Structure formats: structure tokens, C-alpha cells
Amino acid sequence: MNKLTVFAATAALLFSSCADNTMNNPILADSGLPHGAPAFDKIKSEDFRPAFEYAIAKAKEEIDAIINSNEEPDFRNTIEAMEYAGSDLNKVSGLFFNLKEANSDETMRAIAEEVSPKLTEFSLYISMNEKLFERVKSVYDRKESLGLDEEQMKLLENTYKSFARNGANLPEEKKAEFGEIMEKVSVASLKFGNNSLAATNAFTLEIKDSNDLAGLPKFVINMAAGEAKSRGKDGWIFTLQYPSFGPFMKYSANRELRKEMWTANATQCTSGEFDNSEIIKEIVNYRLQAANLLGYETHADYVLEENMAKTRDNVTDFLNRLVKETRPFAENEVKELEKYARENGLEGKLMPWDISYYSEKLKHEKYSLNDEMLKPYFKLENVQNAVFGLANRLYGITITENGDYPVYHPDVKAFEVNDRDGKFLALLYVDYFPRASKSSGAWMTEFRGQRIKDGKEERPVINLVLNFTKPTETEPSLLTFYEVTTFLHEFGHGLHGIFSKGTYGSLTGTNVARDFVELPSQIMENWATEPEFLASFAKHYETGEVIPQEYIDKIIESKNFQSGYAQMRQLSLGLIDMAWHTLSEPFSGNVLEFEKKASEPTKLMVSIEGTGTSPVFGHIFAGGYDAGYYSYKWAEVLEADAFSLFKEKGIFNTEVAQSFRENILSRGGIEDADVLYRNFRGRDPEPEALMHKLGLVK
Numbered sequence: 001m002n003k004l005t006v007f008a009a010t011a012a013l014l015f016s017s018c019a020d021n022t023m024n025n026p027i028l029a030d031s032g033l034p035h036g037a038p039a040f041d042k043i044k045s046e047d048f049r050p051a052f053e054y055a056i057a058k059a060k061e062e063i064d065a066i067i068n069s070n071e072e073p074d075f076r077n078t079i080e081a082m083e084y085a086g087s088d089l090n091k092v093s094g095l096f097f098n099l100k101e102a103n104s105d106e107t108m109r110a111i112a113e114e115v116s117p118k119l120t121e122f123s124l125y126i127s128m129n130e131k132l133f134e135r136v137k138s139v140y141d142r143k144e145s146l147g148l149d150e151e152q153m154k155l156l157e158n159t160y161k162s163f164a165r166n167g168a169n170l171p172e173e174k175k176a177e178f179g180e181i182m183e184k185v186s187v188a189s190l191k192f193g194n195n196s197l198a199a200t201n202a203f204t205l206e207i208k209d210s211n212d213l214a215g216l217p218k219f220v221i222n223m224a225a226g227e228a229k230s231r232g233k234d235g236w237i238f239t240l241q242y243p244s245f246g247p248f249m250k251y252s253a254n255r256e257l258r259k260e261m262w263t264a265n266a267t268q269c270t271s272g273e274f275d276n277s278e279i280i281k282e283i284v285n286y287r288l289q290a291a292n293l294l295g296y297e298t299h300a301d302y303v304l305e306e307n308m309a310k311t312r313d314n315v316t317d318f319l320n321r322l323v324k325e326t327r328p329f330a331e332n333e334v335k336e337l338e339k340y341a342r343e344n345g346l347e348g349k350l351m352p353w354d355i356s357y358y359s360e361k362l363k364h365e366k367y368s369l370n371d372e373m374l375k376p377y378f379k380l381e382n383v384q385n386a387v388f389g390l391a392n393r394l395y396g397i398t399i400t401e402n403g404d405y406p407v408y409h410p411d412v413k414a415f416e417v418n419d420r421d422g423k424f425l426a427l428l429y430v431d432y433f434p435r436a437s438k439s440s441g442a443w444m445t446e447f448r449g450q451r452i453k454d455g456k457e458e459r460p461v462i463n464l465v466l467n468f469t470k471p472t473e474t475e476p477s478l479l480t481f482y483e484v485t486t487f488l489h490e491f492g493h494g495l496h497g498i499f500s501k502g503t504y505g506s507l508t509g510t511n512v513a514r515d516f517v518e519l520p521s522q523i524m525e526n527w528a529t530e531p532e533f534l535a536s537f538a539k540h541y542e543t544g545e546v547i548p549q550e551y552i553d554k555i556i557e558s559k560n561f562q563s564g565y566a567q568m569r570q571l572s573l574g575l576i577d578m579a580w581h582t583l584s585e586p587f588s589g590n591v592l593e594f595e596k597k598a599s600e601p602t603k604l605m606v607s608i609e610g611t612g613t614s615p616v617f618g619h620i621f622a623g624g625y626d627a628g629y630y631s632y633k634w635a636e637v638l639e640a641d642a643f644s645l646f647k648e649k650g651i652f653n654t655e656v657a658q659s660f661r662e663n664i665l666s667r668g669g670i671e672d673a674d675v676l677y678r679n680f681r682g683r684d685p686e687p688e689a690l691m692h693k694l695g696l697v698k
Contacts, residue, residue, distance in 0.1 A: 027051040027092055033405065035427055035459060037414075038095060038447055041406035045107035051092045052115045056122055059086035063126055066135070073135035075146055079156050082126075082136075083504050084453055090505075091448065093119070098445045102465050103409050104197070104437050112190055120186045124179040127166035136160055151670050155504050158669075165302070167294065174293055181290045188282045193439070193622040195274040201436050202274070203264045205238040205248075205257065215253030215357075217372040222472040223247075240265050241434040242441075243469045247371070247480075249356040262353035266611035270592065276615040277591045283621050285586045300581040303627035307515045308634065308673045312582055315630050319574050322633060322690075323601050326571065329564030329696045334604050337362060337562075352605055363561050369554040371480045377538040377547040378484055380432065380468065380477035386537030387491050388415075390527060394657035396420030397498070399428060411435070417498055426450075426498040427461045432477070434467040439618075442466045442486050444493035444521075450500035450508045460509060462497045464490045476541060481555065485528045492524035493517075501666040508668035514628040516673035518635035519642065520665055526643045529559045530651050560695035565604065567694060570633055572602035576613060577620045577629035591615065633690070640689035642681060 026042035028051055033039065062085035071077050096115075100108045126132065139146070140160040148156065163169075167178040206228070207213060213221055213236065223244065224236035231237060238244045238261065245265060252258050269276040287299040296302040300312040309315045338350045341358040350358070364370045388399040398418050405414035407429065415428040429447075434440070447461040466486065471477040479487070493510060496517075500508040510517050527533045531552050538547035579598030587594070592612040619625040642660070649656045663680040671679075678684060691697055 025051050025054070027095060028054065028088060035416075035424065035461075036448070037405050037427055037461065038408075039406060040408040043095070043408075045105055045111070048092065048096050048108070048111050049114070052089075052096070052111070052118070055086075055089040055092045056118060059089040060122065060125065062086060063129075063132065067129060067131045069135075073138040075139055075148060075152060075156065078135045078139050079152075079159050080504075082132075082159060083155060083506060087453075089122075094447050094449075098447060098463055099408060101193075101439045101443075101445075102431055102437075102463070103435075104439075109194055112194075113187070116186045116190050117183050120183040121179070124166075124182060127163055127168055128170075128175045128179060130168075133163050133168040136163055151503055151507060154507060154670055158506065165294065165306075170293060178290060178293050181286050181293070185283060185286045185290070188279050188286065189622045192276050192279045192283065193618060195269050195276050195279070196616050196618055196622070197439055199268040199274040199616070200240045200440055203240050203268075205261055205264075206233070207236040207238070207257075208234070212254055212257060213252075216248070216251045219372065219375055219469070219472075219475065219478060220247040220251060222474060223470060226470065226472045239434075240268070240440070242467055243434055243483075246356075246482075249353070250360040250371070252357065255354070255357075258353040258357060259351070263608075263611070266352070266608065266613075269615035270610060270612055276621070280580075280591050280614055280621060281587055284580050284583060287581065287626065288583055288586065298582045298584050300578060300627040303514075303581070307513045307628065307631070309515055309630070312578065312627075315574075315578060315627075316582075318634065319571055319578065319630055320601070322567070323571050323575075325691060326564050326567045326696055327602075330568040330604055331564075333562045333565045340365075349606065352608060355605070359562060363558060366561070367554040367558040369551065369558055374481050374547075374551065374555075375469075375478040376540050376542065377551070378479040378481070379539075379541040380471075380479055382537050382539060382541075383479055383484055383487055384430070386533070387487055389537070390488075390533065391491070391495065393652050394654065395495075395499075395661055396654075397425060409435075409437075424459060426459050428494060428498070429461070429463045431463065431465045432468050433470045438465070438467070440467055441618075442490050444490050444497065444510075446497055446509065449497070449505045449511075450502065451505035452503045460497045460500055462494050464494055466490060478541065481528070485525045488524040488528055489521045492521035495524075496520040496665055499661055499665040500668060502668055502670055507670050510668075512669045512676075513673040514625065515631035515634040516638070516676070518632055519638045519677075522632075522635055523639035523643050523660075526639070526646070527651065529556055531556065532651065563694040564696055567633075567696070568602045568604060572599045573613065573617070573619075574630040574633060575599055575602060576617070577625070577627065580614070580620065581627040637687055637690045638677060638685050640693040641685040642677075643693075644689060645681065 025047055026039045027047050029039075031037060031039035063082070066078060066081050066085065069077055096108070096111070100112055136159055140156060143153065143156055167175050170178060207224070216224075221236065224238050227239065227244065228235050228237040238248050245261060248261055249258060252261075268274070271277075284299070291297070291299045291302040294302060298312065300315070304311055304315060309318070334350075337355070337358055340362045341350050341354060344358070344361065346354065346358070360370060391397050391399065397420065399415050400418070401413055401415050403414070405427070407414055409431065411433045412429055412431045415430070417425040417428050419425050431438075443465050445463045445465065447463055448458065450460045451458050466483075468479055468483050468487075469477055497509040502508040505511075534552050534555065535546060535549075538552075539545060540547075576595050576598045579594065591614055592610065595612045595614045596607055614621075619629055620627075625631070646653060646656055659680055664676055667676055674684070
């Protein structure tokens, strides 16, 4: 028997053996909670293994029922049936992989390594099944005569295209090869992510001498003391988690310790126990092999076909144009910083570990503004209420905390979201603080998406995962301004899920083109620098004093401080991503040297041997942004142009907000992204909007 036949037989046995235990598994059983909320108080890590076994077997049975149907293939019994098949598997996967990133443990990581190949194998069982593809193709070939509505037509086209893009048209021997490659990509990406998390947790900077805390503000010192205490140690501990690493690099007057921290961060996974170098080679080479099998010259050609950008030439032209236009501004910013640093005691050359430190000092000198001044006005609870209140003002929705819902960690809060007419829209979970079991960064996910099945609508269950400054024994959680904008960003993704409106889950919410998905998130960041919004909530956590107008003025004045340098950093990451994924020959060279060459057009500082971004570039090697990191800048063009309409009509204008909701947020992927944007804006985006927004114009 071939591999898939063995898998099918195994799945059938698993289905038989696990069926009786379904109702006893808290992952699969009805939670009994309002709106089908997950029973996090009952779910244990070890419950996922049998849940996956059952769900994969059941999904296989559902697919086989479609394949073996005696009915003539039509939209209902083939395309729609496939859309709804595997509901239990989607439920288990939605819980497992989100929790693995937000609250992982050894059991979860072991299960992930076991189940990922099985999921890939099952996916290939569908995409390479000739009988199933014949049924899909039969419906697709008659699509114009079926009287399908817009959403049904889009689902049919996506289903057919998914088969073609996953090897359905390959010769039999090539299908097996494609399947093996995709399984290897899955396993390698998983290892990459596990190494990154382990490397972040492996490093700590322990300080015993208070003299080594020179320059650090009280809130940073208190946070480090709390970290040490939580580990049962004296003194102060700093980690590579951003709420610890970022402030240390900004404020520490000890250059040697800054160098130690920066080097630890920049050499993560470049060598040693958690080295990702060979894994990167595996991933890019496997992706290239898969693309070649499907008839594409590069992996980027394969990916971009489904994005707004369409071709790699369009992406590289976009990035190179921005590099060319931005470079003069970025170079002047670096020269200004070097001059300032020398005038303020820097000996020798300005190095990468000096950038944040002197940038913060220069910013304070220019605008008399820093995080220590602003943080007292950004108490987490106040920011949360303001962000939720903004959604109420724009869209009329209410977001109410409900402590009766169980959560997967004490840091998590649960909320119910209702529309202006009181109709339930979504459950929203927000996970605020860093911990060893949680990946770094910030993201939005769904435990369950929105869809309509059997005439009943299932509303989404959204999760926002953040890594904000923790409260200390003496202070509540006080956010930096960067963290305020991060909250707005991820909440924008949340709104994209909350407002989902459609029949088919694969077409709703954030299931849109990769270079369009950041529009709803990035547009929300604009309100962070709007005076009227800031004044509505920024109050001193101790005195209740509203943030002084001069602080607001300084925030506005400083919003484009070193915007050229920041943009070049993002463009550098985009170029690195495209370099890896426009390879047309297998790669066997040095990972760090390759990255160095790819990012050369954006180089503004001296390169440090042995350091690099690729070994921890989870977005492109483990996070779905492969050949897509450019999309942050692409979407920034969209949001700069889109927000200009709010600026023109009023930043709280409900008519503009309603149009954005109806044409962008609630439409998912039912229509192509460029059509959605034109429906909202009345025209294509104006590329110049981004450079104007950033102040990068002469």
C-alpha cells in the first residue's frame, strides 16, 4: 500500500477507537458555555492528542463521503460539502495552534511535532485525490450555467484553484514527491519556531550591582526586579522579551551591557543549540522544489499570484522605489544621530547597540518627550477602555468584560462584543503580558471563525495576544506609546474578525490577500496621534490629571522622528524575504552572508559579524508571510490613503466608518482586494500618500 492508503486505514481505526470518547474530551464536547466559548478550565494539553486522532479520522470520513457519492457532482454536494467537512478538525486545530503560541508547554510541543505531518498528510489526501478533483472540476467547468451567487462563485473558484495550486494537476509520481516536500516544510517550520522561542527564553542578563542600572528609569528597574523575584533571585533580570529588551536598549547608560544585550538578540539561532541556519536552507529549498513542480520559477511567483501585487517584479519595483526615495532622509537622520552622539560623549564609531540609546536622548532633547514622561498617562485599563470606546464611537459596538468565561491563563480577559442594536457579534479574548510559555511579539488569531451552516450562524471567537509591560508591586501596567499603537494595530485585526459577515468561513474575516490583511490593523494606528482621541483617555494613573496639551503636541510633532530610518528597516526585511523566496536554484551557502548581500541597498550602519535577522525571522519561516513581508508597506500605502478620507470628513465620522465596515471589514475575501478598496475609496490608492504621511517629502 502507498503512504496515503496506510494513512486512510489508520484513520479508520482511530475513528472507531476514539468515537466513544468524544463526549468526554473537553475539546470536542459541547462546552455548555454561552456562544460556544471554549472550556479552557477543563482543557488539558494531553487532551489534544486523542482529539486530533478523532478529528482527523472524522474529517477523512466526511471527505470520503463526498468522493464516493453516487450523486452527480454539483455545488451543494461537492463544493459546499467540502467547505463544511472537517469542522471538528478545524475546531481542534484552532484551539491547539493558537494555544501553542500563547501558552505552550513540553506536551504541546511534542504533540505539534507528532500531528503536523499528519495534518499535512490529510491535506494532501484531499488536494491530490483524483476522484475528488474530478468532481470539483466537473462543477467548475459548468460554473457559468449553475446560477451561483457572488459568494458561491468565489468559493467554487477558490476551491478549484486550491487543488491546482496544491498539485492536483501533477502526474501521479510527482504528486507523491510534492506531498513529501510539503510534509518536510511543515516539520521544518515547526522546528524553526520552537528554536526561536527556546533561544529567547535561554538568555537573561542578571545585574547585581545597582551602578549597572545607570540611566534606566524607575519603571524599567521595577520591572527587572519583579522578573528576578519571579525567578527566586536577587537583583535585576532583563530578558529578550521586548518589554524588557526594548527599554533596556533605550535607556541603559552602560554601553558594554547594551552591547551584550544587543549581541544576544542579534545572534539568536545563528549558532549553537538552537541554530536555525540549516533549517532555513531546508525551508527555502523545499519551497523552491514545490514551486518548480507546480511550474513556477520561484516560490515568490507561486505566492504572489494570489496577492494584490501579483508578480515579484511588482514587489521588487515597489520596494526598490521606496528604498530610493527614503534613503536620503534615512542617511541624514543617521548623520544627525552620529553628530549628536559624539557631542554627548560617544567615543569611537556609532554602533548598532547605540542607536536606540542616542535616538531616545535626541528625541527627548528635540521634543522634551520620552516614555517615562508618557507612561503614567497610559494605564493599561484606560488604554483598553479607550480602544474599545473608539470602536463604539466609530461603529456603535459595545465590548463588555465577562469574568464568567474561563480563560487559558490568568493574564487573559474575556469580553462579549455586541452591535449597536444589541445583537451578539463575537467573543474577544485579550492576553496581555509576556511569559516563558508565550512567543514574543503581538498578533490576532481566531479560535473560531464566522460562518453559516445549516441555516445557523456561528459568530467568531477572537484572540488578541500581546506582550505588554507587566504591572509591578508598586505600579499598575503602564504602557509605552509604542504599546498603545500596538494595541490599536492588533485590535484592528480583531475588528476584521468581529465584523465578519458571510456564509463560508474560508471567505470571511481575515481570509484575504496577504498584502491586504494589514490594512484594517494599520489604519487603526492613526488614531494614536490624533489629539482629540488622546485627550479623551490619557490621564495620570495617580492624580487623574489629563495629559497636558504640550505632551500631545510633542507626540504629534515627534511622530515622524527618524521615520526614514524606521522605514529602511522595514524595507530591509522585505528585501531579505524576497531574496530568500526569489531563489531559482537550491541554496547551500552561508545564511548570514546571503542576508547581508540582500539587505545591502538598505545598509545604514556597520555590519557586525555573526549577527542576522533571518535565523529568527519567524514571519517568513514559520508565520505565513513568506514572499509577503512587503505587505506591511504595501498595506501602509493603502491605510495612509484610506485614513486621509477620515481626516477629510472627520476622524470620528460614522458614515466613513460605516463604509469602511461594509466595504472592507465585513466583506472578507468575497471580492478581490483591489475591488474592495475601490468600493470604499471610490478610486485606486495614491502611492504618494505613505511618503506624505511619514513626512518623507522635500
